[in-house]
Amino acid sequence: MPTTYLDAAATTRVEPRVAEVVLHWMTEEFGNAGSRTHDYGNRAKRAVQRARDQLAAQFNAKPDELIFTSGATESNNIALLGLAQHGIETSRRHIVSSAVEHKAVIEPLEHLQSRGFDVDFLKPDNTGRISPDAVLERLRPETLLVSLMHVNNETGVIQPVAEIAQHLRETPTYLHVDAAQGFAKLPEDLTAPIDMISVSGHKIGAPKGIGALLIRRRGWNRIPLQPIMFGGGQERKLRPGTLPVPLVVGLAKAEEIFRAERHQWMAGARKVREQLLAAFTGIPHHINGDPACAVPHILNLTFEGVDTEALIVRLKDVAAVATGSACTSASYTPSHVLTAMGLPEKVAANGLRLSWFPAQTDDLDTEQIAAAVRSLQG
Structure with a gap:
């Protein structure tokens, strides 16, 4: 049995319809999206752009506000560690998060603590929820960032990230949301004015090793992230490395299927x-x-x-x-x-x-x- x-x-499991698309882009259309001198590369580049357009639209965002990563862990690290230099330069070294975050958020924040940042890890009530009031009460003039998960990976409890986003949008404090568990499942929440959103593909039937980070502008202003890796800067100079075109296309296909069904x-x-x-x-x-x-x-x-x-x-x-x-x-x-x-x-x-x-x-x-x-x- x-x-x-x-x-x-x-x-x-990778959705069979996704696997079919991924295999096609591995074996038939195998070009590098960074190759501009031939059709193989240009077709790969167009496929990546279509995926970027589609995925950004699910957040009511612009395509150039989304970069591809290896998954939510990398996205979390770029969002949290990439904002550190701005915090240092502006003397805003206070961060609010929660004690129920995934280790992919807790450990980067602990690293920032070792660099002199002050991190409040809020405890939830016994239902597992962090109230918006508890977050707002901890804000200070020097609060750089609030980082809260969308859906808890152990309990499935949904955090009120959309409500918190509305409160923070008129303040200088940025909001980062780890949406690994909620992406595509609760799409309405993620159209709220959340500054940065981390997603993974392998929670919705896409392959492992692909994700994205949405970096939403505030008006004309970009979030002042700095790269944490170097070597090409293919993704908006924030994330270097050859794009895994088959995985990018697979993520878009998985999201498309999930949205329809x-x-x-x-x-x-x-x-x-x-x-x-x-x-x-x-x-x-x-x-x-x-x-x-x-x-x-x-x-x-x-x-x-x-x-x-x-x-x-x-x-x-x-x-x-x-x-x-x-x-x-x-x-x-x-x-x-x-x-x-x-x-x-x-x-x-x-x-x-x-x-x-x-x-x-x-x-x-x-x-x-x-x-x-x-x-x-x-």
């Missing part, structure tokens, strides 16, 4: 969630994160009296699941996200994340998962 894949928050995808995701929760009826458990403000395809639970690592082992032939971020899966310490929410240590140490793409759950056997939980509860 195949193992059901329930770790889509870590990565998704988003409503049925959401309905399918909700159906899977309902099936899982129905199977857990009668099993003592705690849902981590407020379901009323969470995406439908991520569910984080702690089962009373169950050691999650033992449960994952018990489920290895039934379902592929995780305790949280793939970037920290080697660590068995309590989740920093659940701990920051103020949950008891036993709850925070035993959170199980189930996340899915509806089309990849046809073989889902909720009763087997529930039986595994019951067997460990004794």
Whole structure:
């Protein structure tokens, strides 16, 4: 019996229609978009531009406000570390973020702390939300940046980034949003006047290794980012390196498919969630994160009296699941996200994340998962 894949928050299978397009641009149209002297290069350049036009439009942004990167981690680093010199030059070294961010934000911010920046890591309430008021209360004249994730990768809780963007747009403080989990799924939020948005392709059926950073102008003014890598400056002089044309085209194709099918995808995701929760009826458990403000395809639970690592082992032939971020899966310490929410240590140490793409759950056997939980509860 195949193992059901329930770790889509870590990565998704490449959508077959995307894989077909990627393969074409790897084997047939293999030109370098930087080659201007022949048709192979010019066709590649036009394909990249079409992808840039399409993706920027989803943010109500201009094409020259979007650069391609290897994924949200690189985008986060460019946004956070690239703004550091401006902060130093203007004596604005204060940053507001949250304690539930992905390590791809927390660790660059810790690096900035080592360079003399003052970073406030706000704790959420026990629902996992950061309130706009909590952010606004921390602003100072020297606040350079607010960096908040769109959708939490462990709990699926949606942060009010669009509302915060409206407040910050009239201040000198920039807003960066890590939208790795929310990109394409909650597109309306990301049309708000957010200064910088990081996205990854492999959460929506695109290949791993491709993402983007939106850098939205304020009027005529560009965000004063400096490059953190050097060697060509192909992407607006902020990101050097030969563009991976097949991956760029694949990202655009994945977004196009997701946009066309988003409503049925959401309905399918909700159906899977309902099936899982129905199977857990009668099993003592705690849902981590407020379901009323969470995406439908991520569910984080702690089962009373169950050691999650033992449960994952018990489920290895039934379902592929995780305790949280793939970037920290080697660590068995309590989740920093659940701990920051103020949950008891036993709850925070035993959170199980189930996340899915509806089309990849046809073989889902909720009763087997529930039986595994019951067997460990004794």
